[in-house]
Amino acid sequence: MKLAMPKAKLAAVLCSVLALAxxxxxxxxxxxxxxxxxxxxxxxxxxxxxxxGTLISAQVGGVDCGNYTVSVVGQYGNPAELDxxxxxxxxxxxxxxxxxxxxxxxxxxxPFEVGGGPTELDLTSPTPTPTPAPDPPPAETPTPAPDLPPAETPTPAPDLPPAETxxxxxxxxxAGILNPASTPGxxxxxxxxxxxxxAIAVVLGLGFWLVLRRRQI
Numbered sequence: 001m002k003l004a005m006p007k008a009k010l011a012a013v014l015c016s017v018l019a020l021a022x023x024x025x026x027x028x029x030x031x032x033x034x035x036x037x038x039x040x041x042x043x044x045x046x047x048x049x050x051x052x053g054t055l056i057s058a059q060v061g062g063v064d065c066g067n068y069t070v071s072v073v074g075q076y077g078n079p080a081e082l083d084x085x086x087x088x089x090x091x092x093x094x095x096x097x098x099x100x101x102x103x104x105x106x107x108x109x110x111p112f113e114v115g116g117g118p119t120e121l122d123l124t125s126p127t128p129t130p131t132p133a134p135d136p137p138p139a140e141t142p143t144p145a146p147d148l149p150p151a152e153t154p155t156p157a158p159d160l161p162p163a164e165t166x167x168x169x170x171x172x173x174x175a176g177i178l179n180p181a182s183t184p185g186x187x188x189x190x191x192x193x194x195x196x197x198x199a200i201a202v203v204l205g206l207g208f209w210l211v212l213r214r215r216q217i
Contacts, residue, residue: 001084034115035088035114037087037113037114037116039085039118040077040083041073041076042076043099043124043126045128046125047153049075050074052071054069055068056101057078058085058098060095061095066086066088072089093103093111096109099121
């Protein structure tokens with residue numbers, strides 16, 4: 001004999017199973033992030049193709065949401081190889097995506113789409129302004145040398161008194177010799193004059209004798 005389950009109880013069980021299924025499904029949905037948005041295209045810097053190694057980055061609200069390193073000159077992403085710049089994260093549909101080329105903001109933006117793309121978007125940026133070199137430090141002002149004391153002025157030696165001019169003392173004449181500069185009035189004694197006269201007489205007499213001697217010869 002089969003026991004029949006009341007309809008009310010059966011309905012309660014079915015509702016419980018349905019609620020559990022809905023709860024598990026909602027948990028599974030919230031466990032996965034939104035599908036990403038893929039991009040590819042050309043990339044130029046100041047009109048020139050970006051070199052290999054250039055970094056392409058995508059930001060939403062200042063938050064980094066994807067990066068790509070250029071491996072082919074002037075190109076990022078390659079649809080033939082399913083190679084893309086993938087933008088993903090907790091991003092609302094329609095949020096503006098800002099792109100940067102080696103840290104310089106690109107001229108293009110794009111609204112985020114859940115599961116969007118692959119979207120072809122060519123990126124361009126101006127030539128980066130070179131960072132000016134820092135100003136050299138000011139030259140050091142040399143410290144002036146201390147002033148030297150003034151040179152001492154030598155004290156002049158005292159003037160020596162003029163040398164005394166010695167008056168030569170006349171040598172005394174021998175007795176009987178008349179000083180030619182003297183005169184009879186110079187105070188010579190009578191004896192002196194007598195001696196002078198005798199000497200003259202002797203000279204005259206000798207001269208007279210010599211004359212006579214020559215005549216006799």
